[in-house]
Amino acid sequence: MHLPAYDALASTFTRLHHYQHLGSIAGWDQAAMMPPKGNAARAAALAELDLLVHQTLADPALADLLARAAEEALDSQQAASLREMRRDWEQANLLPARLVQAKSLASSRCEHAWRTQRTQNDWSGFLQNFQEVVQLAREEAQCLAQGKGISGYDALLDRFESGARGAVIDVIFDDVKRWLPGLIATVREKQAAQTVLAAQGPFAIDKQRALGLELMELLGFDFSAGRLDLSTHPFCGGVPEDVRITTRYNEDDFMRSLMGIVHETGHARYEQNLPRDNLALPMGRARSMAIHESQSLSFEMQIGRNPAFLALISPLLNKHLGEQAAFDAPNLARLFTRVKPGLIRVDADELSYPAHVILRYEIERALIGGDIEASDIPALWDEKMQTYLGLDTRGNYRDGCLQDIHWPGGSFGYFPSYTLGAMYAAQYFASMRQTQTDMDARIAAGDLAPIFSWLNEHIWQQASRWETGELVQRATGEALNPQHLRRHLERRYLGA
């Protein structure tokens, strides 16, 4: 088939894929390997790359190619790539190059300083850099909003989850806010009567690492196409052909790193199983950040905190960390499903987690909309932590509004992805359980293949072939249905 316009576009997007490869590796290195004095040069190089990518996408010649390619006889995969190409091109054309570079530099500077400021609980120092990031993010939101005909915050949301809108998320989150506090209270009351043995540390870092590697193996991570390293803020980076996940270890607490590794392995398997023959083209990309989080949360929540899985890995804990009664399967299940609202999102239990996300969503939406200023964040944070989780965070910026990397890095609109992801994950597993009625028995026996095979077929191999709504509809037979998360939580935590 002769497709001159599409082929020209494919060649440009392959070039972009190569550029982004370099940016991903340099970004991983910045977080996992780079010594401190390397940062200024790295930030400048990455901002240059952002500009190059932007300029390549904003090339006026693309307009004509996109129009002509739409008339060519594309197959469904090519059509999916073309849809994503058009989205990237429209997005880039709405942003002036100056703004792209300024935002990249300001975010790099703010994020780098934040690493120290967070440790020092230095909100006022942070605010100086952060105000510029907010200012530029608002400009960015305005530019995108005007072009897309939606609100500024929706325009940012749309970049992480195409088609997502604040009005819809409001309805979903308002519902969660109605049932979640009651559920948390009921579960805590129930758990108050339980005896749970705490595991006795310290847990040597090299042993935690060996355990983590064996879990990754069990979960199907391909070590010939990826690595596990250390970073202050765990993430999944690198490129699909070479996925880099990171963790951090705490000698007093093996649970965080363990679940962190399981979480990142979920992201990693998605990337490692995107369709190999389309990786360089937009159709071959992971669908969206909510779908990405649906994979990490399928691993962490649906599989990882499932008592059947904890029974499966109980011997591994005894093997690597030394035998103790706390690692007995029933106790392990109680440890990993213990509900105790705390200050830190990434360490939150499965029930408190949505509250952390909703709080951030509400604050960042008001911030981008101009209803509040950056300096208003701490007071609002305190108020919402009190309301949603009953916790006092006053004066504790470090474990309050300074705890996440997203805002210093200029990523506004990302947080809803976590809870949308948890909802998608619950929906997948509800769907799987209809045919895999013996799922828990298989998990306990170490047979995870049916789960991976379902995810591979319905999510991983689909990549960006469909818009998110259609992907989920095809996978589960229905649109996003937040009730699956509620039912999953009630079943797991109340046995209902």
Add this chain to the structure above:
Amino acid sequence: MHLPAYDALASTFTRLHHYQHLGSIAGWDQAAMMPPKGNAARAAALAELDLLVHQTLADPALADLLARAAEEALDSQQAASLREMRRDWEQANLLPARLVQAKSLASSRCEHAWRTQRTQNDWSGFLQNFQEVVQLAREEAQCLAQGKGISGYDALLDRFESGARGAVIDVIFDDVKRWLPGLIATVREKQAAQTVLAAQGPFAIDKQRALGLELMELLGFDFSAGRLDLSTHPFCGGVPEDVRITTRYNEDDFMRSLMGIVHETGHARYEQNLPRDNLALPMGRARSMAIHESQSLSFEMQIGRNPAFLALISPLLNKHLGEQAAFDAPNLARLFTRVKPGLIRVDADELSYPAHVILRYEIERALIGGDIEASDIPALWDEKMQTYLGLDTRGNYRDGCLQDIHWPGGSFGYFPSYTLGAMYAAQYFASMRQTQTDMDARIAAGDLAPIFSWLNEHIWQQASRWETGELVQRATGEALNPQHLRRHLERRYLGA
């Protein structure tokens, strides 16, 4: 001062500096971190970057800017940058983009496969990829040669050491070939009467690493701007703001890694001390590969194998590797100056080293000139190893012509840099000793500051301010004089 043309060039070259930053980090990662399945995507991304750099340099608009900048009132540093910009631009304009990308891809492929083929002693498998690399290197040499009006091999040499010519190197190396074999024979005869205690291993890798880190500290490596990692083939990579050196460890032999680290630390200090305010511009780059090797060899040969330095570090060996009589200073000096021709260049003693280089130089010159084909290399290698070092390498490709990364990576014309570097290093130290008459006593006392201060003033801070000839003339008061190396070797090995 208003310098519109120069400023426009400076902005383009700053952009190139940013691109090259990403390439350097991705290149380091490829050798030190990347899992095997990442290679195809990495090679494609790096080839894309090579093409981008090439296209940026070959931009026709630069011709006019270069001409106009030459008429502007530049200071001496700006003039030095302009000279280097012109050189880069001329070079890029001589090579078609197609060839740049093809060479990058073919070299990546050949180098990647070589990592396995070398281990398997698989010359014929290697030859299949290598013939394409040779073919493209010859094309490259031809393109450059026609433009520069010099021979093909000279055109490749010229990229690593601007102004170097085979005819001059022939004269220098022919002289070495006259005196070196006799010197080796005399020294071996003298050393045959010495008693040397071999150190008793095994030497645990973590202990060798701790020793290496302490040596780097002693030699002034800035760990807030660099790292030490592992790779199969030790090198110094990264960027001046963040220098990445690598080593490999052998549990049976602590000497290789120790001297390897000292060698790479010499490269690293050069990069870490290039003038900070000019790093993004060509004037701020390291001068040439021969000058770079003159730094690594100043560290490895002039300092590292100096008995005074070995006396200084003798307690560190006892501390990290466990006390043993072999680590006593006089024995250590005998160990590190032991002359014993062997098959491997990077493990060669100081006297045999030039023979390894001359052999490679003669072969690659004939290969690029078309006097021999790639398939002729093993026979020629055997013949020259027999002649120069009296060693039989027949059938042992792994430790013969497959041992170096340079040829599979397409770097022809690099090897002479090592011996030119050794000669420059000997010349610097001869010059230093004229004023630092107590140098050995100071080294033994741990006072390396006068040496570093001389190197910093005369080499590191000069960066690319001068052409190599003038740099060396200014530093030592004379042009390259190979007799300094001969005198140094005779003094150290014969006490002459």
